[in-house]
Each structure stands twice: as C-alpha cells, then as structure tokens.
Amino acid sequence: MRAYRLLTGEDTSAFCHKVTKAMAQGWELYGSPQYAFDPKAGVMRCAQAVIKVVPGDYDPDRRLGDL
Incomplete structure (x- = not known):
C-alpha cells in the first residue's frame, strides 16, 4: 500500500x-x-506532500504518522 x-x-x-x-x-x-x-494570522503557511510504501491494506483507523 502507498500511504499519503x-x-x-x-x-x-x-x-x-x-x-x-x-x-x-x-x-x-x-x-x-x-x-x-494567511492574511488572518499574517504568516506564510507551507504544505508538502509525502508518500511511503508500507505493508498491509488500507485501514482508516491507522495513524499515518506511525507508519
């Protein structure tokens, strides 16, 4: 499975x-x-997508940060 x-x-x-x-x-x-x-906070916000191939099937209850 590829996690995102x-x-x-x-x-x-x-x-x-x-x-x-x-x-x-x-x-x-x-x-x-x-x-x-972000005009309300007056700061720049960042985003970066990351992926990781992990064993097993998709489980919506699995914490992605623990993979």
Missing part, C-alpha cells in the same frame, strides 16, 4: 524539521512544496 500525508505548518524551521523527520522515517517527497499567505 500532507504536512502543513507555518513557514518556520519547525516546518522544515517536520518534513526532515518524515524523510528520516522513510517518507518520500511527493510533488513540490506549496506556500500561501
């Missing part, structure tokens, strides 16, 4: 660490990062 996650957060080093940690756990980048300005 969309990592999101403010454009800070914490977001970069989140993506780096996912890659260290075997997730691979999927597509380009996306950025958007």
Whole structure:
C-alpha cells in the first residue's frame, strides 16, 4: 500500500524539521512544496506532500504518522 500525508505548518524551521523527520522515517517527497499567505494570522503557511510504501491494506483507523 502507498500511504499519503500532507504536512502543513507555518513557514518556520519547525516546518522544515517536520518534513526532515518524515524523510528520516522513510517518507518520500511527493510533488513540490506549496506556500500561501494567511492574511488572518499574517504568516506564510507551507504544505508538502509525502508518500511511503508500507505493508498491509488500507485501514482508516491507522495513524499515518506511525507508519
């Protein structure tokens, strides 16, 4: 099964660490990062999709972050 996650957060080093940690756990980048300005909070927000091939079938109760 191929698992998919969309990592999101403010454009800070914490977001970069989140993506780096996912890659260290075997997730691979999927597509380009996306950025958007959040006018209400006055900050840039980031998103990066990641995928990972894992054994087993899809289970909606499985936490993707634990894969």
